[in-house]
Amino acid sequence: MIPLVKLLEAALFASPRPIPVEELSALAPEASPAEISAALDALREHYDVDGHGVELAEIGGGWQILTRAEYTEAIERAQLAARPQRLSAAALETLAIIAYRQPIGRTEIEEIRGVAVGSILKSLQERALIDVVGRAEGLGRPLLYGTTPLFLEQFALRHLEELPRADELAIALRPAPQPL
Amino acid sequence: MIPLVKLLEAALFASPRPIPVEELSALAPEASPAEISAALDALREHYDVDGHGVELAEIGGGWQILTRAEYTEAIERAQLAARPQRLSAAALETLAIIAYRQPIGRTEIEEIRGVAVGSILKSLQERALIDVVGRAEGLGRPLLYGTTPLFLEQFALRHLEELPRADELAIALRPAPQPL
Amino acid sequence: MSDEAAVADELRADRAAIEDAPAEPAPRLAFVVDLPAYAGPLDLLLSLIRDEKVDIYDIPIAHVAKQFLLRIRVLQLNDAAEYLELAARLLRIKAQMLLPRHGESETWEDPRAELVRRLLEYQQMREVVDILERRGDERRSRFARAYLPESGESVAAPLALSLGELLTAIDRILRVTREPTVHTVVARTLDVAGAIAMVRSLIAERRNARWGELVARDAEPWQILSMLLALLELAKLGELRLAQPRPFASVEIQHDSPGEAA
Numbered sequence: 001m002i003p004l005v006k007l008l009e010a011a012l013f014a015s016p017r018p019i020p021v022e023e024l025s026a027l028a029p030e031a032s033p034a035e036i037s038a039a040l041d042a043l044r045e046h047y048d049v050d051g052h053g054v055e056l057a058e059i060g061g062g063w064q065i066l067t068r069a070e071y072t073e074a075i076e077r078a079q080l081a082a083r084p085q086r087l088s089a090a091a092l093e094t095l096a097i098i099a100y101r102q103p104i105g106r107t108e109i110e111e112i113r114g115v116a117v118g119s120i121l122k123s124l125q126e127r128a129l130i131d132v133v134g135r136a137e138g139l140g141r142p143l144l145y146g147t148t149p150l151f152l153e154q155f156a157l158r159h160l161e162e163l164p165r166a167d168e169l170a171i172a173l174r175p176a177p178q179p180l
Numbered sequence: 181m182i183p184l185v186k187l188l189e190a191a192l193f194a195s196p197r198p199i200p201v202e203e204l205s206a207l208a209p210e211a212s213p214a215e216i217s218a219a220l221d222a223l224r225e226h227y228d229v230d231g232h233g234v235e236l237a238e239i240g241g242g243w244q245i246l247t248r249a250e251y252t253e254a255i256e257r258a259q260l261a262a263r264p265q266r267l268s269a270a271a272l273e274t275l276a277i278i279a280y281r282q283p284i285g286r287t288e289i290e291e292i293r294g295v296a297v298g299s300i301l302k303s304l305q306e307r308a309l310i311d312v313v314g315r316a317e318g319l320g321r322p323l324l325y326g327t328t329p330l331f332l333e334q335f336a337l338r339h340l341e342e343l344p345r346a347d348e349l350a351i352a353l354r355p356a357p358q359p360l
Numbered sequence: 361m362s363d364e365a366a367v368a369d370e371l372r373a374d375r376a377a378i379e380d381a382p383a384e385p386a387p388r389l390a391f392v393v394d395l396p397a398y399a400g401p402l403d404l405l406l407s408l409i410r411d412e413k414v415d416i417y418d419i420p421i422a423h424v425a426k427q428f429l430l431r432i433r434v435l436q437l438n439d440a441a442e443y444l445e446l447a448a449r450l451l452r453i454k455a456q457m458l459l460p461r462h463g464e465s466e467t468w469e470d471p472r473a474e475l476v477r478r479l480l481e482y483q484q485m486r487e488v489v490d491i492l493e494r495r496g497d498e499r500r501s502r503f504a505r506a507y508l509p510e511s512g513e514s515v516a517a518p519l520a521l522s523l524g525e526l527l528t529a530i531d532r533i534l535r536v537t538r539e540p541t542v543h544t545v546v547a548r549t550l551d552v553a554g555a556i557a558m559v560r561s562l563i564a565e566r567r568n569a570r571w572g573e574l575v576a577r578d579a580e581p582w583q584i585l586s587m588l589l590a591l592l593e594l595a596k597l598g599e600l601r602l603a604q605p606r607p608f609a610s611v612e613i614q615h616d617s618p619g620e621a622a
Contacts, residue, residue, distance in 0.1 A: 001231045010233030010251035013193075014261040026258040050230075051181045053190030064507060071190035078191065078206040089306070092529035100530070113409030137576035139551070139583045140558050157522050164321065164527070196504050237502075246502040255503065263500045269399040269489065272496075276488035291597035292481060295400040295442045305528060312524040323527065335492055349487045 004028055004039045018062025024075045024165075095129060099151070099163060103133045103172065104145035121145065129154065181226065184211055184219045189245075192223075198242030198333060229257060240332030241339060264334075274300045275331065279343060283313045283324035301325065309334065401446035402482040404431060409479070416479060419455055419472055425450035449475070551583075555590035559613070563600055568614045 001009070012095050025036055042061065044056040047065075050062060057066050067075065087095070093116050097109050109117050124130045126144075133146035147160070157163065181189070191207055192199060205216055213271065220243060224236040227245075234245050251284070255261050267275070274297050277289050289297050304310045305325075313326035398404040408427055409416055428450055432443045456471035562569055575587050591613065594600050601614045 001233075006231060006233035006248070006255060007251050008233070009509055010247040010503070011255050011258065011260050012507075013234055013245070014247050014255050014506055016506040018258060018259065018507065021261065023258060027254050027260070051186060053181075053186035053188070054193045065193065067190040067194045071187050072194075074187060074207055075191045075194055078203055087525070089529065096526055096529040099526070134359075139555065139575070139578065139586070153528060158522075164315070193505060196506065206375050212557065242559040242608065243506060244511075246504055249498070249501040252501045252503065261503050261506060265498070267496065269397065269403075272489045272492050273399050273485060276485050276492055278489060279492075280485075292485060293400055294478075296612070311522075312528045314524070315527075334499060335495040337495065343488065343491065357456075 001042070002039070004031055004035065005042050005046070008036075008039050009043055012056075012063060012065050018059060020062050024063065025051075047131040048085060089123060090115075090117075090119050095147075095151070098124075098130055098145050099147050099160065102146035103136075105136050105142040105144050107142060109145075181222070182219070183214065184208055185222050186225075188216075188219050189223055192243060195244070197240045198237075198244035200242040202242065204326050218223045218352050227331055235334065239336055240329050242346070244333075270295070270297075271300055271304060274304060275327070279303075279331070279340060280346060281325035283316075284326075285316050285322040285324050287322065289325075325334050380503045398435075401443045402479065403486075404428070404443065405446060405450075406460040406479060406483060406486070417476060419476070421450060421472060425454050551586045552589045552593065556584075556594060559587075559590055560599070561595060563613065563615045566615075568612060570612055574613070 001160055007027055008024060011024065013032045014076050021033075021036065021040075024040075025031065025033065028036070031039070040056065046052070052066050053068055053071055055068055090113075093113060094109060097112055098104055101108070106117060106121060108150045109121075121130070125132075128148055130145050131148050134144045135141040135145055151157075152159065187207055188204060191204065201213075202249070203204050204220075205211070205213065208216070211219070220236065226232075227235050230255045232248075234247050234252055237244050254262070270293075273293055274289060277292050278284055281288065286297060286301060289298065301310070305312075307330075308326050308328055309331045311328050314324045315321040316324055327340070331337075331348075337343065398407070405424070405428060408424060408431065409419065412424065414420055414424065425447065429447050432440065432447060453471045453475060454497055455581065461468050559569075559574065562574070574591075591600070591602060595602050599615075602612070
């Protein structure tokens, strides 16, 4: 491939969105529109003729490199099997608070975290890591949350008492005596 | 290219992160490890010999397609992608100590660096470059830190052993800290 | 002057130097244009040793301590406490060096030994930092795939959770919540609006309700008062009717929208 084609390939690969042709020109100001267009053709042809797993496509005025459709299913299947999802830091914090303070209401969790947790509670509940375990007394009788058996399973805990006590953690986190 | 190479290329193209070898194998369950390995070699060679804007790199126990460094400047100038920020010297020092001495507690890191590292540990953890890997015995059962797969990724290391052993550094003094 | 008196004098002066260091305005030296950023006191000391071209295994402590204090002042270092601590340590070593040696010289332990060990350890770590920096730069100069077209339906992948992650989360929470179990009791003002909203949503669902369902047995006075005022207000607005069949019986609340059969 000639340098201009290689440059276009690298840029298309690195860009977070499809690139319109004017922006591709900004990559190589010395190249004429005809040269850019010829380079794009060359790249597309290379992918097609040489038999690559990807192809070059122009969609909605922007150029992009796409995985060939025939492979997407196999890729998604393998990803799903081999790359389990992780929880966000916010979800983990909420989960941790519930684990230690259950049964606990939303307001109390929000007081500790300082932000709204409504949607996080919902998704943790959908993942069956927490569930409603009762209602508090008092105005509005708010829902109370607790962890589920699946929570224990996920963290390989036999029971909740296996978590370190909160006061042990507090000691661990006290500022250490200054070195030197 | 043979179908297996095309399939691997499609999967590698579709991923923003290195794909572990096991996941690549899961893509083509009928292929032997030797065949997978040969296909990866073929793909790397194709990129190198045929002159592509991208190349295949082995990082953190997996494989990843990356753009070639020679195009980075042009891509940045055209504002199609931006390099991530560099880590501060303080953050790099803390990472270096953790990489060599993991699992290691905060106090030990502070002894070596001579400064408090609480907030740096927090931000390294937020960037997912380190994580809590356990707790030490003893008073307060302090948290112990270790590096994550993302650490290997961001420093383009295949594994931790790629860092020079402590006794290979210019100044060797202590009995080798376990390289892990 | 005796040796001891001389040492005592030195120490007095040194202490004064340390105490002055953070308070004294930095002399604006013309040649200090580009202040190097130091990663900590050991970094500063190490670069001082390099600049002054002194032997790390035989550090002229008095000279280095003086230079160290000077640099702290000139740089107006933010984390002055950590730098001052090392300064104090240097001066302590200096004092130990000044003291007359007793006994055999073979048994004399160099007061600088621990400092040298730490400096070497720190220098070794700096070497690793250089390697990481180089490799990090190399990696940063190459881009990974950034454009990820949306795939069709996304099935929820299995979760990967580790106890370490959970402990870390608790760690973060405890850092921001000082006293997680102690709640300060503050006088609550009435929440009539909240109570009104709650009653409205309840009677939108059901035709009637009883007082006991609206206010919990152990409700606080402010909650009871809020609810009472809310019910009176809604009754006044004609949204509901209140009835008490007999004295001390639970108050019944009935939906009272116009156009509906009673």
